[in-house]
Structures are given as structure tokens and as C-alpha cells.
Amino acid sequence: MEISDSDFIGLIPGLPSELGLECLTRLPHSAHRVALRVCNQWRRLLQSDEFYHHRKKTGHTKKVACLVQAHEQPRQSEAEKPTGSTQPSYDITVFDPENMSWDRVDPVPEYPSGLPLFCHLASCEGKLVVMGGWDPSSYGPLTAVFVYDFRTNVWRRGKDMPEMRSFFATGSGHGRVYVAGGHDENKNALNTAWAYDPRSDEWTAVAPMSEERDECEGVVVGGEFWVVSGYGTESQGMFDGSAEVLDIGSGQWRKVEGVWEAGRCPRSCVDMRENGRVMDPGLRIGVCSVRVGSRSLVTGSEYEGAPYGFYLVENEDGQKRKLIKIRTVPDGFSGFVQSGCCVEI
Template sequence: MDFSIFIHFNDLIPGLPTDLGLECLTRLPHSAHRVALRVCRQWHHLLQSDQFYIHRKKTGRTRRVTCLVQAHHDQPRHDKHTGSLPPSYGISLFDPQSMAWDRVEPVPEYPFGLPLFCQLASCDGSLVLMGGWDPASYEPLTAVFVYDFRTSEWRRGKDMPEKRSFFAIGSGRGRVYVAGGHDENKNALRSAWTYDPRRDEWAGVGPMGRERDECEGVVVGDEFWVVSGYGTERQGMFDGSVEVLDLGSGQWREVNGVWEEGRCPRSCVGVGKDGKLVNFRGLDPGLKVGVCGVAIGSRVVLSGSEYEEAAHGFYLVDMEEGQNRKLKSISVAEGFSGLVQSGCCFEI
């Protein structure tokens, strides 16, 4: 391993050569970085550097976790003046390797709860949060926030070019892709955009062939799949087709008959061993209501309940097992059993 790029970091750990000190710090779990940043100036600069991130990735020390938009409380909140309020949401982390739970710091502009129905995407070391409804006014938002795990800080990104709700989202080739959904007047959309979090820039993508409200985004290889959805005049009548964007050419194509017509795809679309789409809803008797699945390699973290107001269960399933796949129950830490609205896989 070439340690020359770290030559200006000396005596990282007193008494150890620089290369051994670096290897020790490389093995620190992410949960310890918040404390490690405060140990000394050298550690602070090292842990926040691009070189350290690249080194961890090359040596296989990064770790894939799920980032979940999750309710803080299991039961709805109540206000003495306005009555029942929806639960507030934050971002939870689940590490399927250590089976540990953690939280991401709140977005400074929303300290008491994220925008409702906001979307998450992971892109080149950054966690991107966008859209949703203001939790107080229910107004659709165009706000974009980017979280850097190296600094444990949020920054405000450039706003989305259009207001849209319940859109498809995915990431690939260093960009975040959004498509479909509906505008503030409930008109279903065909338009699509791409966001570059490093440059903080938006660029237009050619429109899809049809309107797709309440669609779901899935990235398969170098393609962004926009699954199902419905047009303005077909409220709730979910389509059985997908539109596929080639991330290289920027061209769309439509594929029919790959999703069950009439079934909502929101947060419950996966890709099986055979490359076909899988509906996580109904995969187990405990996965009928509020189902959300987040792929993490060949495995998927699933959550949902058997019926309305039932306790939410959390499971791991290996998609490589084909038709014989079995669900493994996940032990949930206290305070992490709330409803999951959406999520993504992130490589820390």
C-alpha cells in the first residue's frame, strides 16, 4: 500500500510508525469518529480528508449501512389545540454487519422533524435529502440538504428546479436522478432532472414517455428504473410498466408488464436474483402495511406490519436465495421501532 500521500501526517499515535497509526485509525468504526475528530488537529484533518476516505475504500474498511427516514415515535403526537398530529421523522442508521442502530444529526432548518415524505439518496460519500412537505404547513418543498459523514454536518444544496411530491429517486455515476411525481396542483409529471452534489448543480433530463405519479426509483447497473405510477386522469390506477433511463446515453425506453397493475410501488420495489422486479409487500405475513425495503448489496432490510396500528417488524432477507429466501428478524434498539417511510443504502 502506498502511504506517501499521508507523509505529512506524523506521529498519529505516539510510539507507532505512521503507517501503523494510519491502519489503526482506518479500523475505527464510524460511530467513534465524532470523538476521534476532537482528539487532536492531525486526527481532525486526516479523518475529514479525501485521501483517508479513498484509503478506507481501497482497503475494504468502509461499511454499508441503511439510512432510514423513520418516525421518532410509534404513536401519533397530539396537540391540545389542533388534535392529532403526524409523528415527526428523523434519519436512522442500521448497520446489518454489527446489527447496531444510530441516528444522523437533525437538519438544522428542521430540528424537530424532517419534511414529510422527503426522499433520500446516497451519492459519492454524501447523503442527499430533498423534497417533501413542510411539517407545519404541508406545503411542498424544493429544499435540498447534503450530509457529509466525515464532518457530521449538513449543508444546504441548490433547490430542486420544480416542486414535486412522491417522485422516483436514485443515484449513479456521481449524480442523483429524480423523475415523475406530481406538482403542487396534483398534476402528474413526466419531467426528470439530475443533481450533482459535488458541483451543487441541477441539469435537465429528457422527459419520460408518460406521466408517473407515486412511482418508485430503482438503479439497476447503469440504468435508472422508474417503476409504475399513474397519470393525472388515472388517480390510483397504478401502471404495470417501467421507464428505464440509460445513465450513459441519457435515453429513455419503456418496458411493459414487469409490475403488477394496480399495486402501489412506493418503497417496496426490489430486484431479484433473476433481475426481475420483486414486490416486498406480502413477502411475509408481517409485511402487509407500511412496507419499506432498502437493498444493501444482495441483502435487503425490510420493515412493515401485519395490519394498521400493529407493531412494526424489521427483517433481513438475502435476494440471492431466489424463491427459497427466508426472512431473519432484526432486534430493534429502543426508540428505533417507528414507521419507515423511505431509505437508501450508504457506504460509510
């Protein structure tokens, strides 16, 4: 996918067209919101798929972690404390490990007071996809899909998931988002799988897995979608140590034994290497791990009652995985992280 000469003629007066394109390509994403208002030509270029792929090809995109993070509750005096507990609400936080900066995405228009509970995040070509979860008012399961485009900073409603499911595996790669497993509205574990293309806004059925896998975890590595652990309807909570792996090219699944600690929930803490090895982030309570380029952002506690922390871990092969604590987290961004994904913007 290439940009034609007509797309960038006269981008910057006084500069050759190639230099004008080079200048805009190097413009940091944080400045794009202002650049979109310069002129219609800049807006069309910066919002195009061709320009995104050009920036990616030339190494001028960046990877950030998008997190489903709980609102921090304001501190209250003893006299003001409520007697009952309230369900926390969640926003999407954006963490940039290069600049160590924290920001928030505008709320989903249909859920201005907080995201659907236990919704799933995935990314695809600069877009963030929010799927499923439970309605925060009724706790009813949802099939809703919302897509946020970092190029336009706008949400749109996507095509609903074809099946009702909760606590399923997700992964993204090759222009699609993959979902598999989880359970239906009657708590029956599922073995079905689907692929979503945000560009065409269409869902396509994928061959089913050989086993039901509720509360499984997913990740795309190279040309494979790994669905790790989970359990069947009749073995509630008995997490399996195996994984099922979809070859995206052929559409065929294979089963791999012994990749996860049997009996332990894998939710939001699977980090897969190219060699098929599953890595343990090293925390045990409230864990979420998001791989962002050469590092992972890991959140959680070392043991019950320990402080909730934010850590960076180097992912380079041959290095000992050491948790490096992020000492300074801005006010409003230290809440519990339920899940997350990496987005290249």
C-alpha cells in the same frame, strides 16, 4: 483518486507512515467522531474525499440503512389521551445490520422538530441527501435540499431542486442523485428528470421520460436508473406495470413492460436485481424495503391489523427470500418507517 505520501507522514508517532495510514483506515466509523479531535492532521485526512475513497477501495467502509422514522408517542393514560389526532413527526434513524445497532442523526437545523413530511432520501459517497417533501407546519411542497456528511457529522443546505415535485422517484450512483416523475404543486404528473451532484452542488437536466409517472419508485442498478410504475395525470391511482430505464452513460431512456404488479403502489418496496427482475419483499401494509449489502431491511405488516415488524432478508441469488424477524428493537426505534436508503460510510 489517491492519497499522497505528504497526507499521512507522521500520523502516529513511532510508526512508519504506511502503518499509520493502515491503522486509521481500519478505525471503525463509530470512532471517527473522537478521532477527529486528536489533531488537525487526522481531522483533515478523515474528512477528505481521498481518504473515503481509500477506505472504500480497501473494503473498510460499511453500509447502513438510513430511515425516515416516526417519533414514538409516549404512552398516556386514558384520562390524558387527546381527543384529536396529531400528525406524527419524523427523524432519521441509522440501522447497522452488522452490529444490529440503532442510532439517530442530528436533526436538520431548519427543521429541529421533525423532517419535512414525505421527504425523499438518497445517498452519495458517504453523504445523505434529503430532498423535497412538505413543510410540517403549512403542508406546502418544498424544493429544499439538505446534505448530511457522515465524515463531519454536519448538515449543510444544498441547492434547491429546479422544479417543485412530490412523490417522485429517486436513485443514486456514479457520484450523482437522480430524480424523476412525481407531481407538481397543481397535482399534474411529471415526466421530467434531473441529476444532482453533491460535490459541486449543481443540478443537471436529464432527458424526459416518455410518460408521466406520479408516485413512482426509483433505484439505480449498475449503470441504469430504473423508474418503476406510477400513473399519469388522467389516470389517478391506476398504477402501471411498466418501468422506464435511464442508461446513465448515454442519457437515453427505454421502456420495460411487466416489471410490477399493475394497480399496486410501488412506494418504498421495489428491490431490483442485476438481471432487471423486480423483487417483492413479501409484506403488504406500510412496507419499506432498503437494500443494505447482501441483505435488505424490510419493515411493515403482513396484513391489515397485524403487528408492525422489522425483518432482514438475504438477497443472494438462488436463495429463497425468507423474512427473518428482528426480535429486539430498542425503545424509541419501533415507529413506522416511511422511507429509507442505504449509505456507505
